[in-house]
Amino acid sequence: MSDKQPPPPAAPPPGPLATPPKRHRTNLIIIGSAAAVIAAVIATGIIVVQTRDDKDSPRSPAPRATASDATLNTEEEQQPTPQDTDPQIKKLQERAVYANGTAVSLSDYQRGTSTANASPANTPYVSFTIKIENGSTSAFDVETGYLSCFHGEESQQSEQIFDERLHGLPDLRLRPGRTAKATMACEMPKDESYLQIEFTPSSDLPQTVFAGDVK
DSSP states (O other): OOOOOOOOOOOOOOOOOOOOOOOOHHHHHHHHHHHHHHHHHHHHHHHHHHHHHHHHSOOOOOOOOOHHHHHHHHHHHSOOOOOOOOOEEEETTOEEEOTTSOEEEEEEEEEEEOOTTSBSSSOEEEEEEEEEEOOSSSOEEGGGOEEEEEETTTTEEEOBOBOSSOOOOOOOEEOTTOEEEEEEEEEOOTTOOEEEEEEESSTTSOOEEEEEEOO
16 A cells, blocks of 8 residues: 555635625716706705895885975075164154054154152253054064163263153053053253154064154
């Protein structure tokens, strides 16, 4: 019997190596296309919604000037008409008439001398009667009027005389259509003849200047 052993059987030939499964390219293309379509739809929806919102949202029209606005602006731009505040210049016997219908006149000029109890006392003067006619449509306070006198060539200011029958303006609210009178006097030296009386019938009316010579 022989001592040699038979050789071991030969190993089978190696099989093909296992390879990882391949992704299908078609599937990737389909997924990418679907994502692109979804993104496009969403973007389109946003644009459409935005467009509709812009159309539906009311837009405030630009302000348009109206006739009333133009009138208002015109009235605001208009400046008030300045009133004539220059005093009227009248002779001693003339009548002054104001724009509202009020009229003032002076009369009955008389020389005299104040009594010892007068203010100022023992002073030569000229007295006169003031007549105020309210021809306006509203009442006014006569006591708010103002009177001042000047005499001589140098127009020296005269003091007002207060004596027994010589007083100031009455404390009266003169109604429309009514008349008020007052006898007043101003200092007047005996050797002077020129007299100027500046009178304002109320605080709402301008001044009138009465001027001339007194005998």
